[in-house]
Amino acid sequence: MIPWEHLATAVVPGDGDELRLMRRGSEYSIMTGSTELMNSRLSGSEEALATLAHERLAGVAAPRVLIGGLGMGFTLRAALGVFGPTARIVVAELVPAVIAWARGPLAGLYGDSLADPRAEIREGDVATLIAEGGWDAILLDVDNGPRGLSRPGNDRLYSPRGLAAAKQALNPGGLLAVWSSVRDDGFTKRLRQAGYAVEEIGVRAHRGRGARHVIWVARKA
Numbered sequence: 001m002i003p004w005e006h007l008a009t010a011v012v013p014g015d016g017d018e019l020r021l022m023r024r025g026s027e028y029s030i031m032t033g034s035t036e037l038m039n040s041r042l043s044g045s046e047e048a049l050a051t052l053a054h055e056r057l058a059g060v061a062a063p064r065v066l067i068g069g070l071g072m073g074f075t076l077r078a079a080l081g082v083f084g085p086t087a088r089i090v091v092a093e094l095v096p097a098v099i100a101w102a103r104g105p106l107a108g109l110y111g112d113s114l115a116d117p118r119a120e121i122r123e124g125d126v127a128t129l130i131a132e133g134g135w136d137a138i139l140l141d142v143d144n145g146p147r148g149l150s151r152p153g154n155d156r157l158y159s160p161r162g163l164a165a166a167k168q169a170l171n172p173g174g175l176l177a178v179w180s181s182v183r184d185d186g187f188t189k190r191l192r193q194a195g196y197a198v199e200e201i202g203v204r205a206h207r208g209r210g211a212r213h214v215i216w217v218a219r220k221a
Contacts, residue, residue: 004029007105010097021101028072028106030098040109042205043074045179045213046141050078052201053137053177056217062086063136064171068126068157070098073110075141075179080116089119092126099123127157133169141179146187158187163194167220176218183214191218 008021012032019037022029028040038046050067057063063083067075070093079089093099099121102110113119122129130138146158156162158178166176176196180187183200191198196218205211 008097008101010095010101012095014094019095019098021105023105028109030072038071040072040106042211043072045203045205045215046071046074047078048201048203049075049139049141049177049179049215051082052203052215052217053139053175054079054082056199056219057137057175060136060173062088064134065089065137065139066126066129066135067091067139067141068130069093069141070102070121071141072106073102073113075139076119077111077113079139080113080119083118085118087118090129091119091121092124092129093121094123094125096123127162127165130166130169134171135169135174136171137175137177138166138170139177139179146178146180146184158190160190160194163190163196167194167196170220172220174220176216176220178216178218180214180216181211188216191216194218196220 002025004022004024006020007023010019012019017032020031022031030037065079065083065087067079070091076091083089102114126142140157142157188198188200199217201215201217203213203215205213
């Protein structure tokens with residue numbers, strides 16, 4: 001078996017945690033400690049985060065979409081593929097090195113998505129961009145979901161206060177879509193308590209096969 005090669009290390013702003021970019025042949029992985037955050041062979045559920053939101057956001061002529069977490073670009077590429085030519089898609093990425101990796105060793109995964117005029121990559125905390133408001137859809141693929149946190153600070157996005165902030169930032173009829181590696185009935189309950197109409201959808205990690213992940217699509221009334 002081909003061994004993993006350590007390509008690069010990045011420090012997470014604010015807490016000093018480290019991300020490691022690994023490669024094994026044509027396969028890439030981003031890890032923190034012993035936890036794998038993403039893998040280039042497992043893109044299906046990240047793509048579904050965008051496609052499921054698009055299906056449920058019919059009728060918006062020029063949607064303004066915020067993606068929390070650049071990762072390996074799968075959600076961005078899917079969003080560019082399904083949202084129309086008048087969409088504006090903003091991606092918030094906290095770790096500068098992840099943006100550099102997208103333009104360097106991971107460029108093959110991104111194709112021409114970073115050059116698409118509809119896309120804008122912003123370095124910084126997604127919570128700051130949520131607060132700007134005026135979003136038709138907020139797609140959160142931050143950490144491993146509400147129960148899979150590797151950084152405790154990410155909990156604020158999924159807390160009652162964070163859900164209320166996202167709801168306030170959405171346009172009428174807007175959607176909050178959240179990716180998770182595992183089910184979390186408590187999070188479903190928090191979404192409903194925050195006043196969202198909630199749909200919980202099971203998806204596979206890789207286009208119909210692999211591990212089961214969860215996406216919540218929560219609509220603002």
